[in-house]
Amino acid sequence: MNETSRAVGWKPRGWDVLNIVLLSLLALATMYPFYYIFIYSISVPEEALKGVYLIPRGFSLQNYVHIFKQDNILWAFFISVARTVVGTVLTLLCCTAFSYGISKRNVPFRKLMYGAVIVTMYISPGLIPWYITMKSYGLQNNFLLYILPGLMVAFYIVLIKTYIEELPAALEESAMVDGASYYQMLFRIVLPLSIPVLATVAIFNAVNQWNSWVDNLYLASDLKLQTLQMLLYTYVNQQTAALSMINSNSTAQTAFVMTPTSVQMTITMIATLPILFVYPFLQRFFLKGLMLGAVKG
DSSP states (O other), X not given: OHHHHHHXXXXXXXXXXXXXXXXXXXXXXXXXXXXXXXXXXXXXXXXHTTOOSSSOSSBOOHHHHHHHTSHHHHHHHHXXXXXXXXXXXXXXXXXXXXXXXXXXTTSTTHHHHHHHHHHTTTOOOOHHXXXXXXXXXTOTTOGGGXXXXXXXXXXXXXXXXXXXXXXXXXXXXXXXXXXXXXXXXXXXXXXXXXXXXXXXXHHHHHHHHHHOOHHXXXXXXXXXXXXXXXXXXXXXXXXXXXXXHHHHTSOTTOOOOOOHHHHHHHHHHHHHHHHHHHHHHHHHHHHHHHHHHHHHO
């Protein structure tokens, strides 16, 4: 009995060790690229050209100082934050209101409306029709081009509708008996109970808004509407021009000169950090929303 119990007890411990080792290696492989970008961005550019692996070469924050001295960086950062915040809030409101409406059986043509939304997940009109449509709506060089096209997203509607339909019907029935309207039930009952799925949708949409640059590329030639990601795309694809502009704007008293790679790494860090700071606050809701969607979807 003792040998059997030892054998049975040893297997889980052995598998636990193996799982810990494998998951640790996977976590290291996942985190190292981000860590590499970080240590490169705080290294002296000329020293970093010799190779950066585990620690920065010649620690310096001058890369960030030089980047933030550019007039267009802070404004592009503001535009990216504005489109992310405004776009996420309005998308949540529109998708939730629509999902709540089509979840009611007494709404006419609700299946037709829901089917029309689902079709958009499988059929895409293409770039040229999209561009013509956006231009005909007057969204060219307009801040609303970052907001209006993403107000209704089929995937988010499916998630929210599925979640709302799983809420106890007795809650709304008791509220209707007390004289509550649909709007009151939506904002006082449905929304507070739907925080997990709303947090999940918020993270998806915020990341998508923050990382988007194609709409800026095709529809916003005005530099006042340039996003941080579009600026990064420009620096990556026009290294020589961007580098000469940054180095020419540096003070004459310093001999610090940035390289194309240091510019890319520094702006990448600036573009990545804000969304990383948001995720920890919504992580528990995000994981719960994903699990509920996996079980109920």
